[in-house]
Amino acid sequence: xxxxxxxxxxxxxxxxxxxxxxxxxxxxxxxxxxxxxxxxxxxxxxxxxxxxxxxxxxxxxxxxxxxxxxxxxxxxxxxxxxxxxxxxxxxxxxxxxxxxxxxxxxxxxxxxxxxxxxxxxxxxxxxxxxxxxxxxxxxxxxxxxxxxxxxxxxxxxxxxxxxxxxxxxxxxxxxxxxxxxxxxxxxxxxxxxxxxxxxxxxxxxxxxxxxxxxxxxxxxxxxxxxxxxxxxxxxxxxxxxxxxxxxxxxxxxxxxxxxxxxxxxxxxxxxxxxxxxxxxxxxxxxxxxxxxxxxxxxxxxxxxxxxxxxxxxxxxxxxxxxxxxxxxxxxxxxxxxxxxxxxxxxxxxxxxxxxxxxxxxxxxxxxxxxxxxxxxxxxxxxxxxxxxxxxxxxxxxxxxxxxxxxxxxxxxxxxxxxxxxxxxxxxxxxxxxxxxxxxxxxxxxxxxxxxxxxxxxxxxxxxxxxxxxxxxxxxxxxxxxxxxxxxxxxxxxxxxxxxxxxxxxxxxxxxxxxxxxxxxxxxxxxxxxxxxxxxxxxxxxxxxxxxx
Amino acid sequence: xxxxxxxxxxxxxxxxxxxxxxxxxxxxxxxxxxxxxxxxxxxxxxxxxxxxxxxxxxxxxxxxxxxxxxxxxxxxxxxxxxxxxxxxxxxxxxxxxxxxxxxxxxxxxxxxxxxxxxxxxxxxxxxxxxxxxxxxxxxxxxxxxxxxxxxxxxxxxxxxxxxxxxxxxxxxxxxxxxxxxxxxxxxxxxxxxxxxxxxxxxxxxxxxxxxxxxxxxxxxxxxxxxxxxxxxxxxxxxxxxxxxxxxxxxxxxxxxxxxxxxxxxxxxxxxxxxxxxxxxxxxxxxxxxxxxxxxxxxxxxxxxxxxxxxxxxxxxxxxxxxxxxxxxxxx
Numbered sequence: 001x002x003x004x005x006x007x008x009x010x011x012x013x014x015x016x017x018x019x020x021x022x023x024x025x026x027x028x029x030x031x032x033x034x035x036x037x038x039x040x041x042x043x044x045x046x047x048x049x050x051x052x053x054x055x056x057x058x059x060x061x062x063x064x065x066x067x068x069x070x071x072x073x074x075x076x077x078x079x080x081x082x083x084x085x086x087x088x089x090x091x092x093x094x095x096x097x098x099x100x101x102x103x104x105x106x107x108x109x110x111x112x113x114x115x116x117x118x119x120x121x122x123x124x125x126x127x128x129x130x131x132x133x134x135x136x137x138x139x140x141x142x143x144x145x146x147x148x149x150x151x152x153x154x155x156x157x158x159x160x161x162x163x164x165x166x167x168x169x170x171x172x173x174x175x176x177x178x179x180x181x182x183x184x185x186x187x188x189x190x191x192x193x194x195x196x197x198x199x200x201x202x203x204x205x206x207x208x209x210x211x212x213x214x215x216x217x218x219x220x221x222x223x224x225x226x227x228x229x230x231x232x233x234x235x236x237x238x239x240x241x242x243x244x245x246x247x248x249x250x251x252x253x254x255x256x257x258x259x260x261x262x263x264x265x266x267x268x269x270x271x272x273x274x275x276x277x278x279x280x281x282x283x284x285x286x287x288x289x290x291x292x293x294x295x296x297x298x299x300x301x302x303x304x305x306x307x308x309x310x311x312x313x314x315x316x317x318x319x320x321x322x323x324x325x326x327x328x329x330x331x332x333x334x335x336x337x338x339x340x341x342x343x344x345x346x347x348x349x350x351x352x353x354x355x356x357x358x359x360x361x362x363x364x365x366x367x368x369x370x371x372x373x374x375x376x377x378x379x380x381x382x383x384x385x386x387x388x389x390x391x392x393x394x395x396x397x398x399x400x401x402x403x404x405x406x407x408x409x410x411x412x413x414x415x416x417x418x419x420x421x422x423x424x425x426x427x428x429x430x431x432x433x434x435x436x437x438x439x440x441x442x443x444x445x446x447x448x449x450x451x452x453x454x455x456x457x458x459x460x461x462x463x464x465x466x467x468x469x470x471x472x473x474x475x476x477x478x479x480x481x482x483x484x485x486x487x488x489x490x491x492x493x494x495x496x497x498x499x500x501x502x503x504x505x506x507x508x509x510x511x512x513x514x515x516x517x518x519x520x521x522x523x524x525x526x527x528x529x530x531x532x533x534x535x536x537x538x539x540x541x542x543x544x545x546x547x548x
Numbered sequence: 549x550x551x552x553x554x555x556x557x558x559x560x561x562x563x564x565x566x567x568x569x570x571x572x573x574x575x576x577x578x579x580x581x582x583x584x585x586x587x588x589x590x591x592x593x594x595x596x597x598x599x600x601x602x603x604x605x606x607x608x609x610x611x612x613x614x615x616x617x618x619x620x621x622x623x624x625x626x627x628x629x630x631x632x633x634x635x636x637x638x639x640x641x642x643x644x645x646x647x648x649x650x651x652x653x654x655x656x657x658x659x660x661x662x663x664x665x666x667x668x669x670x671x672x673x674x675x676x677x678x679x680x681x682x683x684x685x686x687x688x689x690x691x692x693x694x695x696x697x698x699x700x701x702x703x704x705x706x707x708x709x710x711x712x713x714x715x716x717x718x719x720x721x722x723x724x725x726x727x728x729x730x731x732x733x734x735x736x737x738x739x740x741x742x743x744x745x746x747x748x749x750x751x752x753x754x755x756x757x758x759x760x761x762x763x764x765x766x767x768x769x770x771x772x773x774x775x776x777x778x779x780x781x782x783x784x785x786x787x788x789x790x791x792x793x794x795x796x797x798x799x800x801x802x803x804x805x806x807x808x809x810x811x812x813x814x815x816x817x818x819x820x821x822x823x824x825x826x827x828x829x830x831x832x833x834x835x836x837x838x839x840x841x842x843x844x845x846x847x848x849x850x851x852x853x854x855x856x857x858x859x860x861x862x863x864x865x866x867x868x869x870x871x872x873x874x875x876x877x878x879x
Contacts (some may be wrong), residue, residue: 042847068844086844086852126847130834130868486760492637 004144005050010122013044016136019063021045024139030223031138032062033102035223036127043127043138048075052121055083056147058107061140062089065127068139072120079113080124095131102140117347300377301328305337310344311365319365322372342368343385351385362386470538473501481506481514481525488515488528495531561602565609565623568635569593578658579644587824591617594821594879603627646670646742651806654689654696654798655682655779685779685787691847692777692789695796699737707792708741708774708799716765717774722748724809728816732873740798741790742816744809752805752854755784762786762803775799808840810857815839822877826869833867842866 012021012034019035024034024045035041043065050075060068068089071080079278084107094100109116123144129137197444295302308316319342320330331338334350340361341354354362366384478496480489492513496503505514512525519525526543534541560566573589576582579762584826591614596603603609605627606620610800616625638644649671650661669675672693679687689696709727716723726732750761766786769775776796777789783803790799804812815823830837834845841854842863857863864871 044847067844067852069852071846071848082846082848082850086846087852088853088855092862099638129835130842414834469675 002146004055004146006123006144007048007050010046010047011044011046012318012367013042014040014111014370015138017283019136019138020337021138024061024142025299026141031151033061034138035063036134036138038134041128041130047123047125049123049144052119052147053144054119055116055123055144056109057145058084058112059104059141059143059145060089060107061104061138061142062102064101064129064135064137066092066131066137067091067127069126069128071124071126072115072118073122073124075121080122082113083120083123084112084117086126086128087111089127092131095129098132118345121366155248195371273368295377297326297375299532300326301326304328304340305331306340306342307331307334307338307350307354308342308365309334309348315365319368323368326368326372326377335519340367340380346385423426472534472538472540473499476511476540477502477504477509479504479509479512481512481519483514483516483519484528485515492531493530495535499535553712560597562596565596565603565626566593566620568626568632569596569619571635572632572638574648575638575644578661579638579641579647581658588614589619591821612729644669650675650844652697653686653693655686656689660686688777688779688789692796696740696798698795699739700731700738700741700797702731702738702795704792705731705738705741708790708797709743711772711792712743712769713772715768715774716745717743719764719768720747724806726813728813729818732817732874733819733878735878740800743799743801744804744812744816745801746804746809748803748806750803752807755805759783762801765801765803805840807854807856810860810863811837811841812839814860814863817874817877819877819879821879822872825879826867829869830867833869835867837863837867 004384006025006380009021009025014037015021016035016037019033021034023032025047034043034045056070058070062068066089067086068084069082069086070084072083073080085108087105089103090100094103125139125142127138129135225519301323304323304327307324307330308320311319323342324330332519334341334353334357336357338354338359340363341350341359342365343351343354343362344364345351351362361380362385363380363383367378367380370383371377473496478492478501482490484492493503496513503509509523512519512522513531514520514525515527520527524543530541530543569589570593573586573593576585576589592612595612595614596609599612606622606624607616610617610620611621620626622632622634623716623764637692637733642867643665645757646669647658647661650656650669651658653675656664664678664681667678667681669678669681672690673758675682675690679690682690703725709725713725719721724746727741728744729738729740731738731741745762745765747761750759762783762785763781766775766778766781766788769790769842774790774792775788776791779787779789781788785803786799786801788799789796791797802812802816814826826839830842831845836843836845836851842857843851845853846852855866857866861871
């Protein structure tokens with residue numbers, strides 16, 4: 001039972017001058033307690049834990065409170081769940097007579113709510129004292145304990161929680177000279193396929209790989225980074241990238257382009273075959289269906305073999321049939337052939353099993369749901385079950401953790417040295433918009449799949465490197481007139497957002513986009529075509545160019 | 549719970565109003581099975597019963613808590629015509645009459661009565677010939693129907709209490725015994741004998757374990773010729789019949805966990821309208837009260853850990869509610 005370290009106090013309802021809230025974090029001195037100001041109905045304090053932890057027991061030292069309630073939450077959301085229901089710290093008799101104001105109570109996991117099985121990084125403590133009027137009350141200390149982690153480490157949730165420690169144990173200090181080193185070391189140890197995901201890590205990994213390309217060629221999931229063509233692409237200038245992106249946007253209009261993509265895919269598969277190492281095989285298995293950027297709806301998931309865990313009927317049945325409709329194969333139990341686990345919460349038996357086998361594609365049912373409703377295969381990672389882990393404070397080791405759970409899937413930033421200002425959100429947004437627009441593109445799209453590589457969907461200009469969106473419309477705001485047809489409006493929206501423009505109200509915008517000829521006589525009104533023209537020209541075109 | 553709840557005795561100046569309201573209430577409970585209308589009529593009757601002067605108009609009655617537009621109109625109608633159309637309709641309705649008759653039997657509630665009525669059983673006489681439709685409890689209820697309909701005089705319950713206390717303290721001096729219900733509220737007559745017992749070795753955490761404590765208690769009361777029949781017997785609840793003199797009486801014995809004893813005593817002392825008020829007050833104070841526990845409600849509305857209660861007064865004190873002696877709870 002190790003104590004959980006508290007990082008800081010986020011907020012307090014009130015504190016007495018002489019009895020500051022920070023006192024509750026130090027249980028050495030019983031005279032230093034936290035008390036609220038007199039006359040408060042309840043006293044609350046919210047703590048930020050140093051890292052997300054499973055709280056298995058709590059020790060509370062009272063200071064004049066009648067009841068305590070402890071709630072837990074995550075820094076990613078404002079919601080709190082009850083961990084310890086309102087419990088007495090003093091009996092009525094003690095309150096009335098001022099007896100035993102500093103009692104200590106221990107709460108173990110039997111007394112905690114089921115929330116104690118999950119890990120949390122925020123704690124809210126609510127103390128009340130309705131029986132002593134004008135009382136200053138609070139706590140003298142509070143400590144949280146977590147169970148010692150079991151020795152069977154390979155299970156992922158533990159390594160997520162304690163990833164930092166695991167890594168340090170594995171690696172000699174000498175080995176920590178570069179992050180790329182760390183990656184490869186880890187891969188060797190775990191015999192697991194890993195993906196560097198965050199842009200920074202990808203770059204570091206890339207750099208590392210360029211240094212000893214042969215050695216790690218296939219250990220990484222994104223092996224193809226090493227292929228000569230791609231490294232060449234990476235060296236291209238952003239200007240080139242921009243073109244690529246344009247092409248990507250155009251792809252929808254040119255279905256013929258997919259054949260080329262397939263061709264490329266085949267090339268890549270050959271390459272992987274040659275390398276022949278274990279992880280590479282895995283990759284091939286996953287890629288056994290070539291991944292064109294569009295697929296019929298019924299084949300969206302045709303490379304997915306999934307098992308489900310933790311969902312109950314009838315919901316389970318609904319999700320399953322949605323996945324089957326999209327072409328996935330359902331397995332009753334988790335086995336080697338499974339590619340994804342649709343899992344409601346961590347540590348289910350199937351979850352454990354999948355983790356043991358090194359599987360990491362574990363998502364919530366939202367993945368199926370969203371893909372189904374948007375008729376588009378989104379990258380699973382956006383719906384990864386262990387998603388919470390991504391928003392952790394940065395440290396070298398923590399970054400490593402994020403590498404596995406960050407859902408940043410948009411391939412753009414993987415291929416371009418674009419920092420955080422990458423067009424990721426905009427493109428993903430546009431994808432959604434676009435796929436809803438089936439009247440224009442009669443085939444369903446799958447451009448979001450994590451297995452997709454942008455190079456695959458490059459088309460007739462395949463020598464052009466990766467997509468990059470110029471922020472042509474940066475600092476400009478637009479208003480989409482209601483005269484635009486729905487589909488057109490969406491398309492305009494897509495382009496505006498993609499080019500870093502903003503939408504605003506009619507009277508505040510820089511440009512009104514309208515197809516109405518009356519509107520177009522107004523000074524700042526533009527037809528949709530103007531947007532495409534700006535896009536092609538990569539700059540804001542003068543308004544006189546507009547034709548009406 | 550006894551069959552008839554009478555908030556008003558014949559000395560009350562508004563006795564007749566109370567009577568018809570109770571009749572309407574019973575109709576709503578047993579025939580239309582609308583518990584909310586039942587409660588509304590009961591509340592109105594209870595308010596009138598407390599009113600010390602004779603009501604002269606519906607308008608006057610409306611000032612009372614629990615009497616609104618509809619009931620005040622009924623009072624006017626009753627004052628003007630000496631009867632109620634609705635009540636006459638009910639009284640002339642065959643189904644309503646049959647169901648009212650059948651529900652006199654202990655163990656037959658509105659649902660069972662309706663079921664029997666649908667089978668063509670419209671009164672007690674036919675029921676006597678169709679006892680195969682009844683369960684053990686209901687058969688006993690039918691068997692002792694006339695006995696059970698007789699009110700139990702206070703003195704008789706005092707006798708029963710003495711006997712039970714004596715027998716049980718011989719068995720184990722740690723038994724706590726309280727007879728609740730209207731008897732505890734000081735009423736001269738009661739419908740049944742509602743006994744709560746507890747023992748320090750039996751706590752709420754032991755509820756899941758099998759225990760034969762109640763079985764032992766019932767057996768010993770049987771051998772002492774107090775209990776004559778068993779309607780049902782579980783781990784914590786006995787329903788049956790006792791006989792002291794010539795008349796058989798309904799006797800319930802509940803075995804409560806020691807730590808929940810006072811909440812149970814409060815609950816089973818009633819009255820049910822008082823309990824409702826008390827629970828409402830508890831909610832206002834941020835607590836939830838039931839027959840087992842008093843629990844504080846947390847900031848997200850989840851009831852907390854039961855507070856420790858060592859007497860009935862504790863409950864009132866936790867709720868910052870002026871203590872009411874059992875005799876003061878007759879509302």
